[in-house]
Amino acid sequence: xxxxxxxxxxxxxxxxxxxxxxxxxxxxxxxxxxxxxxxxxxxxxxxxxxxxxxxxxxxxxxxxxxxxxxxxxxxxxxxxxxxxxxxxxxxxxxxxxxxxxxxxxxxxxxxxxxxxxxxxxxxxxxxxxxxxxxxxxxxxxxxxxxxxxxxxxxxxxxxxxxxxxxxxxxxxxxxxxxxxxxxxxxxxxxxxxxxxxxxxxxxxxxxxxxxxxxxxxxxxxxxxxxxxxxxxxxxxxxxxxxxxxxxxxxxxxxxxxxxxx
Numbered sequence: 001x002x003x004x005x006x007x008x009x010x011x012x013x014x015x016x017x018x019x020x021x022x023x024x025x026x027x028x029x030x031x032x033x034x035x036x037x038x039x040x041x042x043x044x045x046x047x048x049x050x051x052x053x054x055x056x057x058x059x060x061x062x063x064x065x066x067x068x069x070x071x072x073x074x075x076x077x078x079x080x081x082x083x084x085x086x087x088x089x090x091x092x093x094x095x096x097x098x099x100x101x102x103x104x105x106x107x108x109x110x111x112x113x114x115x116x117x118x119x120x121x122x123x124x125x126x127x128x129x130x131x132x133x134x135x136x137x138x139x140x141x142x143x144x145x146x147x148x149x150x151x152x153x154x155x156x157x158x159x160x161x162x163x164x165x166x167x168x169x170x171x172x173x174x175x176x177x178x179x180x181x182x183x184x185x186x187x188x189x190x191x192x193x194x195x196x197x198x199x200x201x202x203x204x205x206x207x208x209x210x211x212x213x214x215x216x217x218x219x220x221x222x223x224x225x226x227x228x229x230x231x232x233x234x235x236x237x238x239x240x241x242x243x244x245x246x247x248x249x250x251x252x253x254x255x256x257x258x259x260x261x
Contacts, residue, residue, distance in 0.1 A: 032059045033237055036074040037082035038144060039065045039179055041223040043203045044256035045082055045244075051252065052243045058236055066144075066177050071095050079231030080241060082108075084145030084197075085221040098229075105226040108244060109258035112220050113153055114198035116185075116208035123192050127214040128153065131193050132165040138193040141181050142174035145221060150195055156217050169193075182207070197221075199257040223258065 035049060042064035049060035063070040074081065075096055083089035083105070093102040117125050125131060131138055140150040154166040171191060175181035178200060185194055185207060194200075194208060201210040212218075225244060231237035243249050250260050 031236055032061060033079045033231075033234070033240060034074070034077045035060060035062045035080040035082065035240075036070050036078050037062075037064050038067070038084045038088060039177075040084040040145060040197060040199055041082055041258075043199075044223075044253045044258060047256070048244055048249055048252045049240075051248065052240050056236065056239070060240060066179055067092070067095055075099060077230070078228045079234060079237040080225060080227060082223060082225045084223055085147075086224065087147055088145045089224050089226065096228075100226045100228040100231075102226075105224045106241070106245075107222040107224045109250075109253045109261070110220040110222050111197050111199050111258050112218050113149060113213050114196065114201060115211040115213055116194040116196060116201050117192065117211055118189070119206075119209050121209050121211070125193060125211050127211070128217040131195075132162065132169065134168075136169045136192050137171055137190060138166065138169045138195060139171045139181055139184060139191045140174050140195045141178055142176060144177040146178070146196065149219075149221075152219050153195065153213070153217050156219065197257075202257040220259070223253075 033049075035045065037045065042062065045064065046062045049062045052058070053060040063073070078096070078099060081089075081092055081096070081100060083092060086107075089105050090102060093100065115125060115128065115131060117123065123130070123136060125136075130136070138150075140146070150166060150170070151163065154163040171184075171188075175184055178196060181194065181196065182200070182204065185191060198210060198212075201208050225241055227237055227241060244253075254260050
């Protein structure tokens with residue numbers, strides 16, 4: 001009887017160990033896609049990654065933020081790279097030499113530039129010309145997906161006086177990226193206006209109020225996506241890019257402020 005009990009106990013322990021080992025193997029064996037890009041499109045990209053991953057029983061890891069935070073790792077395992085502007089995608093191609101072919105990048109969605117103001121809009125900003133009034137302190141970003149943005153907006157009509165007026169109100173030095181701009185906006189309450197893409201207010205509604213950019217000053221830039229050479233060999237990576245362009249992907253990006261095609 002004791003022999004049978006010992007055998008049963010040993011069998012139960014062995015079975016339990018096998019179950020845990022199998023479960024552990026399944027977790028380890030689950031396919032993982034690695035996706036890299038900037039912080040602006042990240043909220044939409046992460047939600048899309050979660051939706052695609054859940055539906056396809058795959059892990060889609062999205063690393064986003066300033067390029068130096070992820071570029072070294074991306075050189076070895078990136079399957080998909082996304083950007084926040086065409087110039088940014090070109091910069092990624094330079095930072096990741098041989099990782100992907102720039103001509104294969106695909107624009108996905110556009111978003112407009114916007115005027116962000118303090119909650120309650122204390123300076124009563126209603127459009128771009130209000131931003132040019134004397135005494136208004138404006139923050140802009142000089143790098144990443146906003147390189148040249150404020151000059152594009154201020155110079156839209158071909159009137160150099162508007163460029164001069166905007167520059168007089170500009171806070172220097174300009175922020176190098178959107179993450180640093182967000183930090184300055186939080187730490188420097190004397191800044192009245194933040195010129196940036198609308199999506200940043202959608203992602204941070206408690207920090208700022210959005211004033212839509214009026215015509216003819218409104219401009220757009222896109223988020224694009226590209227399969228790396230590694231990703232082009234993986235069916236799930238190609239399926240993820242297709243998902244981003246699907247109706248469900250469009251709805252996710254629209255939720256975060258991106259225009260549908």
